[in-house]
Amino acid sequence: MGRYDIAVIGTGPAGLSAAITGTVRNKKVLLLGSKDLSLKVTKAHKIANYLGLPNAGGEELSAAFQKHIDEMGIEITEDKINAIYGMGDYYVLQGGENVMYEATSVILATGVVAGKPFPGEEENLGRGVSYCATCDAALYRGKNAVVIAYAPKEEPEADFLAEMADHVYYIPMYKEEPQLSEKIEIVRKKPVSMERDGSKMKLVTDDGEILTDGIFILREAISPKQLVPGLVTDGPHVAVDLQMKTNLPGCFACGDIAGTPYQYIKAAGQGNVAALSAVSYLDELKRRSK
Numbered sequence: 001m002g003r004y005d006i007a008v009i010g011t012g013p014a015g016l017s018a019a020i021t022g023t024v025r026n027k028k029v030l031l032l033g034s035k036d037l038s039l040k041v042t043k044a045h046k047i048a049n050y051l052g053l054p055n056a057g058g059e060e061l062s063a064a065f066q067k068h069i070d071e072m073g074i075e076i077t078e079d080k081i082n083a084i085y086g087m088g089d090y091y092v093l094q095g096g097e098n099v100m101y102e103a104t105s106v107i108l109a110t111g112v113v114a115g116k117p118f119p120g121e122e123e124n125l126g127r128g129v130s131y132c133a134t135c136d137a138a139l140y141r142g143k144n145a146v147v148i149a150y151a152p153k154e155e156p157e158a159d160f161l162a163e164m165a166d167h168v169y170y171i172p173m174y175k176e177e178p179q180l181s182e183k184i185e186i187v188r189k190k191p192v193s194m195e196r197d198g199s200k201m202k203l204v205t206d207d208g209e210i211l212t213d214g215i216f217i218l219r220e221a222i223s224p225k226q227l228v229p230g231l232v233t234d235g236p237h238v239a240v241d242l243q244m245k246t247n248l249p250g251c252f253a254c255g256d257i258a259g260t261p262y263q264y265i266k267a268a269g270q271g272n273v274a275a276l277s278a279v280s281y282l283d284e285l286k287r288r289s290k
């Protein structure tokens with residue numbers, strides 16, 4: 001696979017725009033995310049304020065984005081990134097099934113995480129709370145686990161976990177009826193908080209408690225602080241300057257993750273700025289190494 005110049009995470013307007021600009025500037029770009037593009041684009045009814053496409057529907061805007069990347073030969077690598085580690089002069093990105101990618105610079109375009117973490121979630125991360133069933137399922141062989149899932153696309157993760165674990169409780173945080181393996185018990189309760197209870201985890205719900213070995217929380221986006229250790233945040237957003245630089249050298253952020261207003265055109269514009277900043281960073285590294 002080799003090392004990429006720029007890894008872009010997220011296939012919303014910010015990530016797509018960053019990938020386009022990085023490609024225009026002849027960089028080796030890896031675009032990671034969902035091939036269905038951002039649901040925040042496809043699901044919108046009517047968009048009145050996107051330049052050049054007055055009153056486009058979400059599907060129309062999404063189709064225009066897809067056509068643009070197709071014409072430029074930009075491919076999406078379908079993967080959800082669970083962690084990004086700085087290694088000095090490059091980054092390692094951990095995808096599902098523990099696939100590792102390497103890139104000299106990283107552009108975070110993962111959108112904003114809806115809602116706050118549950119009380120007890122962040123404190124117990126890696127000690128009974130996980131964001132990735134594919135990565136951690138093997139730890140639950142012969143044990144039981146709870147999955148709190150925010151979208152039907154997480155169901156295969158729960159099925160995979162159920163192949164290892166003795167028992168899986170599945171709490172869908174969405175309206176659709178889950179289509180899961182028969183081994184999985186669907187629980188229609190609202191999670192409230194989580195805490196350690198000896199060697200177990202206790203999930204408190206609006207209707208009682210569940211004692212379990214582990215809790216998997218599968219959201220569309222992971223909070224930026226969890227995604228990139230050491231990243232400075234400002235509330236739910238990544239702190240950036242006007243060049244979309246974060247506090248970490250070679251790491252940039254754009255779109256909703258970089259703050260309000262939450263708008264397509266602002267996301268696309270910031271994607272362009274982030275990619276140009278990444279290009280300057282790569283050029284500077286090259287100059288210094290001569």
Ligand SMILES: Cc1cc2nc3c(=O)[nH]c(=O)nc-3n(C[C@H](O)[C@H](O)[C@H](O)COP(=O)(O)OP(=O)(O)OC[C@H]3O[C@@H](n4cnc5c(N)ncnc54)[C@H](O)[C@@H]3O)c2cc1C
Binds near residue numbers: 010015047220265
């Ligand atoms: C219903 C609705 C209507 C809207 N209408 C308008 C409007 O009319 N005009 C307007 O300007 N704005 C509108 N918005 C706001 C607009 O949708 C957002 O501002 C815009 O989509 C932000 O783009 P983004 O690229 O930053 O993030 P997003 O569009 O949220 O895209 C982020 C992408 O990153 C992916 N991702 C997240 N984490 C990871 C990970 N760890 N690994 C891989 N991929 C990941 C997500 O799955 C998603 O596909 C609307 C929003 C909604 C929800």
